[in-house]
Amino acid sequence: MAGEYKYQESLDWQPEDLFEKYTFKEMLTSSDARILGIKGMLLALIMLGVGGIMALTMRLELMEPGIQFIGPKPYINAVTIHGLIMVLAYAVPFATSSLYFILPRTLGIRNIQNAWAAHLSFVALLISAALLFISRPDFTWAFYAPLSLRVATDMIWMAYVSIILVGISEFLGGIPLISTAFAWKRESGKRWMEMPLAGWGALTGGLFLTISAPMLSIVGVIMLTDFLQITAIYDPARGGDALTFLFMSWFYGHPAVYLPLIPLIAVLYHMLPKMLGRNLWSHTSGIVAFTALFFLGFGVWVHHFQPNFTVHSWLNFFYQFTTMLIIIPSSLHVFNWVASMWQGRISEETRRAIPFKFIAGAIFMIIVGGVNGFLNGLISVDTDFIHNTYWLPAHFHAMFLGFIGMMSMAVFYFLFPYITGRMFSYRLANLHFWIWMPGIFVQVMMMFWLGMTYHPRWVVDYLPLPEWVSGQFWLSIAGFANGFGFLIFLINVLVSVRSGEPVSRDPWVMPDTTPASKDSAPVTNAAE
Amino acid sequence: MIIRIWATLMVLVVGGVWLLAIPFSPAPILKTGTVISEYRAMGLVPDVGNITEAEDLGHGVFEVPAEDAGHLATESAKGNMNASSMPGMKMEGQTMPKQTQQSMAMPEMDSTSGMKMTDKSMPKSSDMATDGPAMSGMAGMKMVGETMPKPTGMTSDATVSGGKMDMAPQGTANQKMPVMMKQSMSAGNDGPKESSGSMNTTDHGGDDASDGLVLIAQGSPAEVDEILVKKGIAVDTTSVVNMVEWGFDSGMVMVKPGQKVRMKITNTGNIPHEFMIMNMAAMNAINYRLTRPDWNLLEHEAFSEVPFIMPGDRVDFVIEVDKPGMWMYMCMFPYHMQMGMMGTLLTPDMMGEMNMGGMKM
Numbered sequence: 094m095a096g097e098y099k100y101q102e103s104l105d106w107q108p109e110d111l112f113e114k115y116t117f118k119e120m121l122t123s124s125d126a127r128i129l130g131i132k133g134m135l136l137a138l139i140m141l142g143v144g145g146i147m148a149l150t151m152r153l154e155l156m157e158p159g160i161q162f163i164g165p166k167p168y169i170n171a172v173t174i175h176g177l178i179m180v181l182a183y184a185v186p187f188a189t190s191s192l193y194f195i196l197p198r199t200l201g202i203r204n205i206q207n208a209w210a211a212h213l214s215f216v217a218l219l220i221s222a223a224l225l226f227i228s229r230p231d232f233t234w235a236f237y238a239p240l241s242l243r244v245a246t247d248m249i250w251m252a253y254v255s256i257i258l259v260g261i262s263e264f265l266g267g268i269p270l271i272s273t274a275f276a277w278k279r280e281s282g283k284r285w286m287e288m289p290l291a292g293w294g295a296l297t298g299g300l301f302l303t304i305s306a307p308m309l310s311i312v313g314v315i316m317l318t319d320f321l322q323i324t325a326i327y328d329p330a331r332g333g334d335a336l337t338f339l340f341m342s343w344f345y346g347h348p349a350v351y352l353p354l355i356p357l358i359a360v361l362y363h364m365l366p367k368m369l370g371r372n373l374w375s376h377t378s379g380i381v382a383f384t385a386l387f388f389l390g391f392g393v394w395v396h397h398f399q400p401n402f403t404v405h406s407w408l409n410f411f412y413q414f415t416t417m418l419i420i421i422p423s424s425l426h427v428f429n430w431v432a433s434m435w436q437g438r439i440s441e442e443t444r445r446a447i448p449f450k451f452i453a454g455a456i457f458m459i460i461v462g463g464v465n466g467f468l469n470g471l472i473s474v475d476t477d478f479i480h481n482t483y484w485l486p487a488h489f490h491a492m493f494l495g496f497i498g499m500m501s502m503a504v505f506y507f508l509f510p511y512i513t514g515r516m517f518s519y520r521l522a523n524l525h526f527w528i529w530m531p532g533i534f535v536q537v538m539m540m541f542w543l544g545m546t547y548h549p550r551w552v553v554d555y556l557p558l559p560e561w562v563s564g565q566f567w568l569s570i571a572g573f574a575n576g577f578g579f580l581i582f583l584i585n586v587l588v589s590v591r592s593g594e595p596v597s598r599d600p601w602v603m604p605d606t607t608p609a610s611k612d613s614a615p616v617t618n619a620a621e
Numbered sequence: 622m623i624i625r626i627w628a629t630l631m632v633l634v635v636g637g638v639w640l641l642a643i644p645f646s647p648a649p650i651l652k653t654g655t656v657i658s659e660y661r662a663m664g665l666v667p668d669v670g671n672i673t674e675a676e677d678l679g680h681g682v683f684e685v686p687a688e689d690a691g692h693l694a695t696e697s698a699k700g701n702m703n704a705s706s707m708p709g710m711k712m713e714g715q716t717m718p719k720q721t722q723q724s725m726a727m728p729e730m731d732s733t734s735g736m737k738m739t740d741k742s743m744p745k746s747s748d749m750a751t752d753g754p755a756m757s758g759m760a761g762m763k764m765v766g767e768t769m770p771k772p773t774g775m776t777s778d779a780t781v782s783g784g785k786m787d788m789a790p791q792g793t794a795n796q797k798m799p800v801m802m803k804q805s806m807s808a809g810n811d812g813p814k815e816s817s818g819s820m821n822t823t824d825h826g827g828d829d830a831s832d833g834l835v836l837i838a839q840g841s842p843a844e845v846d847e848i849l850v851k852k853g854i855a856v857d858t859t860s861v862v863n864m865v866e867w868g869f870d871s872g873m874v875m876v877k878p879g880q881k882v883r884m885k886i887t888n889t890g891n892i893p894h895e896f897m898i899m900n901m902a903a904m905n906a907i908n909y910r911l912t913r914p915d916w917n918l919l920e921h922e923a924f925s926e927v928p929f930i931m932p933g934d935r936v937d938f939v940i941e942v943d944k945p946g947m948w949m950y951m952c953m954f955p956y957h958m959q960m961g962m963m964g965t966l967l968t969p970d971m972m973g974e975m976n977m978g979g980m981k982m
Contacts, residue, residue, distance in 0.1 A: 112622065112623045112624065117622070117623060117626070120623060135627050138631070139627070139630060139631045139634050139635070142631050142634070142635040143634060143635050143638045143639075145635075146635050146638070146639045147638075147639070147642065150639070150643055163643055166646050166648070167642065167643045167644070167646040170642045170643070170646045171642060171643060174638065174642055226634075226637075226638045226641060226642075227641070229641055229642050229646060229647055231646075246647040246648075247647070248647070330891070330892055331660075583628070583631075586624065587624060587625075587628055590624045
């Protein structure tokens with residue numbers, strides 16, 4: 094097996110205070126992959142704050158049955174902004190930006206290619222988010238037509254433009270990833286199979302972005318023209334078809350769930366061997382998983398609206414089958430990570446390292462979310478209690494909050510010394526982890542519980558059934574705990590960036606304390 | 622420095638967006654486009670207030686499919702082994718006006734649902750809850766059968782023959798909707814020629830659904846004005862109810878017992894809506910049916926119904942409330958009510974009774 098990462102101290106990964114090195118103006122204009130990555134991550138964290146405050150507002154309202162704080166209209170605004178911002182403005186940009194940061198050094202090339210696309214992507218996302226905030230749409234984050242075309246405010250056209258722009262932003266964001274992977278091939282002259290897994294993640298993630306994101310822009314354009322009454326493609330009242338919207342929107346929508354996932358998996362494939370101090374369990378299985386996930390990822394989108402009886406039966410069965418097949422590549426990824434940890438001892442330093450804790454938590458949560466994905470794929474239960482109950486938010490919160498949220502924190506803590514040249518406060522970071530880990534778990538589990546008791550989604554108020562009241566109460570408590578954890582993270586960043594302990598050498602070089610065994614071959618980096 | 626700028630930005634953006642989205646959430650605008658008006662100009666959509674029924678069509682789209690009629694028969698046979706099945710037996714061989722059979726639908730539904738919800742939520746206003754379904758059904762049948770003329774445009778195929786047990790459900794199932802639709806159509810929108818005939822009646826579609834309400838007039842504003850002038854009735858209070866997607870702008874209309882209220886219902890939205898008023902017992906009956914996956918919502922017992930109000934259309938009701946109670950009005954198009962298109966007409970003393978599934982309003 095090819096070695097994933099050269100884990101001895103390398104010159105590429107030295108702590109450096111980039112904020113001191115670059116001026117503010119250079120920060121905005123520099124094409125350095127690290128600067129692009131930092132910019133994207135910082136913007137994404139602002140968006141995480143926005144999405145988080147919306148989530149906490151909703152949680153405050155849902156804590157008890159009845160309407161206490163906000164009415165239905167602000168509530169559905171909060172739902173819309175929370176959903177759109179968290180997925181499109183936090184998860185995807187954070188994942189791609191963090192991959193920008195690590196990719197050139199992992200692949201051993203100077204910089205990411207086509208950095209102009211990353212710049213434009215950043216600007217497009219900025220404008221898109223601003224337009225969304227001004228328009229304050231209330232069409233929920235899935236913006237189902239024709240509802241999204243009718244229930245509107247005066248400024249709703251901005252939301253459609255925002256959707257167009259975010260599609261453009263994601264398309265542009267994928268270009269550097271693909272071209273950097275090809276640059277590795279060109280410069281190193283090695284075989285594709287020898288490319289580090291981060292490169293494979295960049296390649297497949299970039300292809301996901303560039304193939305699926307244009308469809309989002311097309312959907313946005315059609316919604317705009319439908320709204321302006323130039324076309325009537327999605328409006329059944331004027332001869333359109335809402336099913337066209339479903340097929341088009343979710344053709345973007347299912348690959349979209351992999352847009353943040355794949356780059357973060359790629360980063361995880363870089364971080365995990367470095368943290369463990371030894372090679373991954375398997376290099377090839379990672380490549381197979383990336384490739385299979387790429388091809389299957391485009392063939393399952395109908396399961397997002399499958400219980401509709403408008404989907405023909407053979408199509409239902411076909412997509413149930415492909416949805417089940419997704420389990421194979423996902424399990425390959427997870428198995429690879431677990432086996433990498435399992436095959437040797439995890440040293441004391443590794444276990445104490447904050448990024449490793451978050452990685453372990455993320456892997457735990459992706460297992461929680463992934464195992465019930467098996468249930469979600471089955472049409473029978475999907476029709477019964479999964480669709481349009483809290484079960485579905487539970488599934489994607491396990492994935493998005495559990496895996497992507499935890500993983501993004503792992504990445505940020507991991508990169509913090511390389512960005513600031515200082516170490517964050519261990520105590521605060523540890524507190525952050527130990528708030529988030531149970532917080533996210535309780536939150537997700539309570540959502541599953543509410544889903545099993547048929548609690549409907551997207552509601553501002555609910556009946557005071559005992560199982561719903563207690564579930565929502567603990568869900569809210571866990572949500573507030575997670576918000577508090579994020580606050581600790583912010584304080585940690587703000588304090589440590591000025592007064593953190595300076596780091597002089599790569600802090601994440603961990604020893605492998607696995608005792609040598611005559612059965613196991615010594616760990617080598619021969620294929621490096 | 623940069624991190625401090627970032628932190629300040631974060632506070633500003635998070636706070637700003639929160640302020641924009643939550644306290645300063647924009648109100649939904651009522652008119653989101655001119656779709657209907659444009660198509661109206663092209664002649665594709667009927668003009669305001671111009672909906673008429675083509676009586677010669679007779680295509681029966683509102684009739685109950687055969688398989689559902691079977692379900693209805695089965696369920697009714699199960700639930701009507703008490704006295705409420707007796708009216709059906711008594712009607713053997715008679716030629717019955719449609720309204721009679723309408724009035725029978727309620728007892729059937731309620732006896733199968735066991736009247737649980739009705740008892741809990743509406744002890745005062747519902748006669749059916751206290752008197753029992755059988756009594757109400759009997760009373761309704763008798764009175765209607767004697768007093769009501771056969772509505773215009775109806776054939777006599779509602780005649781029930783034979784003494785079978787399934788007679789009542791079949792008759793009900795097959796005839797209920799056409800009757801409701803036609804009657805309301807003619808009352809609501811057909812123009813003056815028919816309106817005075819069918820509108821003046823106080824017993825509009827069975828008394829068990831009216832239950833404290835007396836319909837004085839219904840129709841377009843001009844028609845209602847005409848009727849009011851002709852009868853010399855003064856209206857005590859006026860209530861303007863606008864329908865939009867998805868709701869009524871006034872979700873609660875308060876009327877004192879003995880008052881005559883004129884409700885001006887305008888569809889200010891973009892798509893057609895329906896307007897109907899019914900009492901809580903009927904609501905609960907429908908609610909019961911909605912929980913039965915094997916039953917379609919094919920019939921409902923409304924006090925009054927205008928099945929089709931086009932955008933821009935206005936329909937007026939004049940209703941006299943003769944005793945305390947609570948009634949609901951809603952649009953029963955699929956999912957419109959679930960999206961929020963319902964409201965309450967109630968007398969002030971009913972406020973304490975208002976208990977919508979445990980939620981205080």
